Amino acid sequence: MSHEFELVVNGVTYPVDVDPSRSLLNVIREEVGLTGTKEGCDDCECGACMVLLDGQPVNSCSYLAAQTEGRSVTTIEGIMNGDELAEIQKDMLDEGGVQCGFCTPGMIISATALFARNPDPTKDEIQIGLSGNLCRCTGYGRILEAMKHTAADRG
Amino acid sequence: MKELRIATSLDEALALVADGYQPVAGGTDLVVAARGGKSELPDHVVAIDRLTELSEIDSSDGGLQIGATVSHARLMRDESVIDGFTALADAAALVGSPATRNVGTIGGNVMNASPAMDTGSPLMVLDSEIVLRSVGGERRVPVSDFWTGPGQTVSQPDELCIAVAMPDLPSESGSAYVRLEYRRAMEIAVVGAGAVVSLNPEGDGRVVGVSLALTAVAPTIIAVGGIADALIGRAIDESALADVAALAGDQASPISDLRASDDYRRHTVGVMARRAVEAASRRAAGASIPVPVNRSVGIGAVT
Secondary structure, three states: OOEEEEEEEOEEEEEEEOOOOOEEEEHHHHHHOOOOOOOOOOOOOOOEEEEOOEEEEEEEOEEEEEHHHOOEEHHHHHOEEEEOOOHHHHHHHHOOOOOOOOOOHHHHHHHHHHHHHHHOOOOHHHHHOOOOOOOOOOOOOOHHHHHHHHHHHOO | OOOOEEEEOOOHHHHHHHHOEEEEEEOOHHHHHHHOOOOOOOOOOEEEEHEEEEEEEEEEOOOEEEEEOOOOHHHOOOOHHHOOOHHHHHHHOOOOOOHHHHHEEEHHHHHHHHOOOOOHHHHHHHOOOOEEOOOEEEEEEEHHHHEEEEEEEEOOOOEEEEEEEOOOOOOEEEEEEEEEEEOOOOOOOOOEEEEEEOOOOOOOOOOEEEEEEEEEOOOOEEOOOHHHHHHHEEEOOOOHHHHHHHHHHOOOOOEOOOOOOOOHHHHHHHHHHHHHHHHHHHHHHOOOOOOOHHEEOOOOOOO
């Protein structure tokens, strides 16, 4: 009933021994202790739990933690450049893209994956890139402005 | 779940499946259903997503063979899929969100056997075969014989879907998939339609081959019967498209549920069918309609 493996989160290796049914989200929050990744719907709908798995976005609420053995997970805590906020994080603050903040880690993870693949996305491409992330506060306008700002700086 | 094994070879995976292990790749059906309380995770699960034997898109023998663990994200970007089997790219680009498409797989779609699966009508009109492998050997099942009901297929418990295979289309052919959606992401087809159209190579615009399949209007994806008799020898004009819509509506047997009534589905599947045939015929004639058709203003998108 347990699965012992090494979970790599933000470059740090955590030995874990968990029930194989447990989600990646649950193990990141409860075993590793990093709580920046949020549980919204717990049903693969809202994107608050988004993390990067080998650089690609995954809904961690609906991904088995044990399936990440030997892979590399990046959470919102691993996005900063040392003590400096990442460009996308700064732009989200500058443009007022954060209200309650619950969706923000997932938004920034999705945007990080988008910009890694496409440094200068169009508005449509940004919307598609963020289409798995729900926000109930902002109406998305200021989040889009932040992402466009990041895109303009990179383009 | 009592145990998760991560398979490192196809032979290991097949032996575990023969012992009753259920396969998982991206988990977008199996794990999500468990999170949502629809069904429990199986006791014994084998992860097949690292098997390189299942992750190839191969066109070396003519046609296309797509490994079972190829993701929707790869399908929507793969040049050989976009160029020769465009309907499949149209469908893959509409599935879920970037995260869903990143881990969701074509093999998972096929085996989950949802009558609303976006990739289903494309596989049907592209005349695909499902490649099943067990410890005892391999067999290929035409997709038209494969699905028997919602969540039901002809595969046996010891068989693993390892690939889908489809022949090249004739020259002057095009394909397309269009769906009705209430929102642009994280959506399941309300109804949908996939089409292949082959035009006369002499350039008179007349149809020499056509197939049409419908999504989410029956217990499985269905092929529309009589479409070839109705269209071969004709040009794709308003009268032909009206016949396509009528034929699709007649053969649909939709249910009413929280997303749409049966009457609404019967009407709108005709609209999707004519859009799919129109887009496929325009692609057959050399027009460039970007993937997915649903985002293409004037056909799929509302202006």
